Amino acid sequence: MxxxxxxxxxxxxxxxxxxxxxxxxxxxxxxxxxxxxxxxxxxxxxxxxxxxxxxxxxxxxxxxxxxxxxxxxxxxxxxxxxxxxxxxxxxxxxxxxxxxxxxxxxxxxxxxxASVPENKELRKRLEGRSLAELSAMLQQLKRQNGSVMHNITDVDSVQRAIRAIEIETFNGEHPxxxxxxxxxxxxxxxxxxxxxxxxxxxxxxxxxxxxxxxxxxxxxxxxxxxxxxxxxxxxxxxxxxxxxxxxxxxxxxxxxxxxxxxxxxxxxxxxxxxxxxxxxxxxxxxxxxxxxxxxxxxxxxxxx
The missing domain is CATH 3.40.50.300 (P-loop containing nucleotide triphosphate hydrolases)
Incomplete structure (x- = not known):
């Protein structure tokens, strides 16, 4: 290819x-x-x-x-x-x-x-956070997971940042x-x-x-x-x-x-x-x- x-x-x-x-x-x-x-x-x-x-x-x-x-x-x-x-x-x-x-x-x-389900409890906790706060949380999760996913390119809105945190959280718990x-x-x-x-x-x-x-x-x-x-x-x-x-x-x-x-x-x-x-x-x-x-x-x- x-x-x-x-x-x-x-x-x-x-x-x-x-x-x-x-x-x-x-x-x-x-x-x-x-x-x-x-x-x-x-x-x-x-x-x-x-x-x-x-x-x-x-x-x-x-x-x-x-x-x-x-x-x-x-x-x-x-x-x-x-x-x-x-x-x-x-x-x-x-x-x-x-x-x-x-x-x-x-x-x-x-x-x-893996396919990552929606985590309603996590979403509720993240409600009202700014994009800057969510981005900082995401960077910390990425470091913990050793993840290369979710470059800031893909998280230019609050919704996307929350979804990225959801995925990184799931991947950390379910390798x-x-x-x-x-x-x-x-x-x-x-x-x-x-x-x-x-x-x-x-x-x-x-x-x-x-x-x-x-x-x-x-x-x-x-x-x-x-x-x-x-x-x-x-x-x-x-x-x-x-x-x-x-x-x-x-x-x-x-x-x-x-x-x-x-x-x-x-x-x-x-x-x-x-x-x-x-x-x-x-x-x-x-x-x-x-x-x-x-x-x-x-x-x-x-x-x-």
Whole structure:
């Protein structure tokens, strides 16, 4: 398997699709928000990228969950292995692509994870705590468990922090014994993008998505009966645009705060990938600025 990782706006999807078309592969997405149906613009699905030279490159684990539901890494591992087995049983290669570092690492390192039930008593105790307090509690639990899960990337709201504490508490009390993921030989490619270029692309892309109708997308999700709290839970675009739609932020406040949040998110993604390297994953870095043909040739040289 080849995994393509990197921060938001580095061109991962277009590269994964071009590579998959070249090596007769199918793509498995590793994105914690692109699993949701009808959440297209805000999650940046960029589905047009999956058409290469007029041919559709098959992709998996996008649009598989109803909006409003809570999808987790345990479900992702199960869905990943089903997709992986399906693709390889047909003699195709697999390209894993995404910016959710925890999802990528959970399958290439075969994390031992269990489905974690809701702990109502714990939730009651944590009610009313601030995000800063919850984050500090989470860091302490992670140290106790020796856990690499729940990078701050994934806990940018009180709800998410409480769920992360719930999971870490459960894992500390119930160590798991079996993984659902077999050991998969994986070449990991990181797409490195110049910091200023990344910042410019993020701002340009945010403006483009707002022009494409991101506000209307969120209005239509609310009109379908999905609560504002559920949308805010998904973070980033869904958090800030929902707060604008319900009147909590002005348009300018929403844009400024969301732009800053996406820049911070991209930095945290890079921190996660550097952490993966420290934890023993070899990442071969290539430059986002290289021509597509050069990137693909470089990856194929490393692959064979």
């Amino acid at each position: 080849i995994a393509i990782v990197g921060p938001t706006a580095c061109g991962k999807t277009a590269l994964a699709a071009a590579l998959a078309a070249d090596i007769d592969a199918e793509i498995i997405s590793a994105d914690s928000r692109q699993v949701y149906k009808a959440m297209d613009i805000g999650t940046g699905k960029d589905l047009a990228d999956y058409t290469v030279h007029g041919r559709q490159v098959p992709y998996h684990l996008i649009d598989i969950v109803q909006p409003g539901e809570k999808y987790n890494i345990f479900q992702y591992q199960h869905d990943f292995i089903k997709a992986y087995d399906d693709i390889t049983s047909r003699g195709k290669n697999v390209v894993l692509c995404g910016g959710s570092g925890l999802y990528v690492e959970s399958v290439i390192k075969a994390y031992h994870l 798991t014994e079996s993984a659902v993921i077999p050991s998969i030989d994986t070449l990991v490619i990181g797409v490195n993008i110049d910091r200023e270029e990344r910042r410019a692309k993020i701002t340009h892309r945010l403006k483009a998505r707002l022009d494409e109708g991101m506000v209307d997308e969120i209005r239509s999700l609310l009109a379908r009966g999905i609560s504002a709290a559920d949308l805010i839970y998904y973070g980033l675009e869904y958090k800030y645009v929902t707060e604008y739609v319900i009147g909590k932020l002005t348009y300018d406040e929403m844009f400024r705060q969301l732009e800053i949040a996406i820049h911070q998110f991209a930095k945290r993604q890079m921190t996660w990938f550097r952490g993966m390297e420290r934890r023993g994953t070899k990442i071969h870095w290539i430059e986002a600025a290289w021509p597509m043909e050069t990137k693909i040739e470089e990856i194929k040289k490393l692959w064979h």
